Amino acid sequence: MTYAQTSTPNHSDELRAAARHFGRRGFLTTAGAAAALALAVQLPAAGTASAAELDPRRITEDPFTLGVASGDPLPGSVVLWTRLAPRPFDPDSGLPRERVAVHWELAHDERFGRTVRRGKVTAHPEFQHSAHVEIDHLDPDRVYFYRFRAGAWTSPVGRTRTAPAPGARISGLKLAAVSCQAYHDGYFTAYGHLAQEDLDVVFHLGDYLYEYAVNATGGARAYTDRRLPAVFNRETLTLEDYRLRYALYKSDPDLRAAHAAHPFVVTWDDHETENNYAGDIPENDVPPEEFLLRRAAAYRAYWENQPLRRVQRPEGPDMRLYRRLRFGRLAQFDILDTRQYRSNQAYGDGWRVPGPESEDPSRTMTGATQERWLLDGWRDSRALWNVVPQQVVFAERRDVPSDAFKLSMDSWDGYPASRQRILDGAAAAGIENLMVLTGDVHVGYGLDIKADHRDPTSRTLGTEIVATSIASGKDGADRPANHADLTAANPHLKFYNGRRGYVTVALGRDSARADFRTVAAVTTPGAPVTTAGSFVTEAGNPGLTPV
Template structure:
């Protein structure tokens, strides 16, 4: 995110926005030469996928499972399993030739694989950087499973995953975790090591899985003394090769490997998976629109290759449909949003500003019209007790000043107030009584009551927003940031504010939900213990956060 109070320093922004509108994503892709350039730049699969030679697994002489294993998007009768082969992950080709590799997999009821219930084989294609996404169906609902992969004589570590309860199941409880913002160069992923030891059913990652920024030879704030990172990481991530290598760096972190092996993830991106504060096809900086679209396509492609996502999320050129819906019996419906790919450009040049005609313009949107309609239709059809919205940027009003009017963030929903008003009107129209929003982005923990009128503390509370702090971004942070008093006074609906790193766990039940904000004292040195900074509950049918 752009630091609050600072606009983008882009003197060419008006010309760039005009150029983006002129070219347009679809118009750009209809131009034969541009489409060919896009395919070349992102190494899109062609007919050669089926015809590529198959590598003799015996020729793989180093462990190909250096990036670990993962699972994602649990459904009632299906699990999604992921790995990517990378014997030498810090090389562009990951140490493999451009040939197909046969990867065998097993799914078992027990960790020792005495009761294997499914097994099969998948092909790791070089066009997808030898990643594997296996969808295993026809499984019992609401069950824990264990999985592993094999290539030749190499066997991966064991991963743990689960199916969701059936759509009609009266589930009594779900425990989940929310995480976000893991800048490698800002510190150790200590929080993930602790989360790997938690008993949760699923982890929601709400954005900034990686950052496009350079990482120097000592790992930035990690300040390595026992290893030296290659110079190839000490540059901004722009090309497909750059993004792939950046994922390799992040995914070799032992704490990230551990948490993926222990829990299924549900992921959505924010901006840094491509570039800070981009909006749809409009970049942060003054580059030609078609050049940015190539970069966006590369970022999207690498994102899919390296995360446990199902086939409907596989990107097509510059586009990737990431918004989707998951259910946990009748207890919870999760509508996972993408507030980055379809949004209008930020109002007033981005940064912090007072609201005005642009922020209230009904033609501007943070979700895009199609996704907004999908969300509201889904709420009208929902039979769940809890309707949960995992998404990226602050949903609630967040004033930065005690003055009237106050500045707010143009990159958050405050910069798209007409969008927020339509979504809240849709929730009321659909009779959504227990609304919870999960957010990341801002590198602090917040707990908000979502008000019918944010400027009237006495107005009805429509739901709650849980903002999980960063895993590392912002480095160590502080329990009470310098603006703590101002924010707490300016925002009566803000019930909690903490600037340490960590994650949040949420327990959804039939009568109430409980949120526990977990923090570590430091990430610039490894091994910090985890503590619970605060706990809150909100009751079914009586929304509003109260200390637990």
């Protein structure tokens, strides 16, 4: 979604200098991009160990200001995360460029009376003193508690859980889907409520942060008791910019509470780098090598600040984020990346009349390799529910109920041949219970995925659950201005609400239930949460029915 810029960036000289130094040919390789990134930010190569280890007595302020998180649960494994930042709004986070020993502990109980495992990890300055701990050989389908220690300081306690064993016939699981949390548009109130939900896992579907400037009063938050530093009042371009922006977002107590309460599975959309970019093509007219340097910085900061495994660590401007998680025989989750490999948006992006350019069979949303990975995974799937957490609206979405309709070129409507290949692959694999989880559009949708979206009587192939934003779009409305047009134009659209919040989905052996949870306001803190709509879809009989 596009927002107006609130300032003009004027601090990208290091990007341009590095791009000129390497040139297009030298940059457009993984090695060249990594070297250019190091040159631009004056850092050693990724993973290079610093010479000195910090004396823990020199940590004189709480380094756990950004909280803790866990993610990507496997049957016997989970990844734990924290980042040391005694002064999170300083470029160096308040720590010298030295290695820091971080101790971690995992237990069965919140008071750590029954410790399961403990160990030590090194937080490197090259990765902004982030710590990623991958713990294996745990019990499947079990809740654990964890914490970190650095020097004399102990982190808040986090709660996580492992996935069920392969082949386990579990009776159900409950997930939440979230997306789009523009700090400058309001408080993350919905996360405070999400932290209190009884969930197995949370899927973040993108736009964890926004690249746009945040003014001294926090935009729509309109702070009167504090002022944010000027470092946030500019668009993110450099590695330092992105790192500081994650620190700003993770300063929100409700976001920290949600991370501490549940394991997160994260994937990005566009704003973690730049609005509506497509592969190596930026939104604005800048040299491709300069944009890829920006993308490298954004991807590196993303990995540093999320509970991701080592295998996801980026190399230059490339980062494999698509991956697969299984929860016994009940559900398989194929997490997609629809930004890094897509063709450029047709007709210059935006809402356009579809035509030969958008309908070109060669166009791809996922890239050939990821598409093949998805379809191969479906052929091997033994799960009852095959769920696809991804970014942009999958089902067709016409803007008006007439033959003069337009479609969003940034969504799957701008890549219909790519969408059809996905649906054909699902049919060939015998996938009966397809569910797509989506973010991006700052509203909640419940959609039936049809064989022919323009024929309401055509076969229903699956369901799409679109999570509204956490804050993006400010307070919103139960019935947005285009509600009548959109619902009339799309009979397969079963639910449409424009408030902020999240969605929970309870997957069972016989059916799945989606509850759209919303708050009335985010421009003021503390709004209560309500359920705006509830729907079920039966196993073996796709399609949403209101409860």
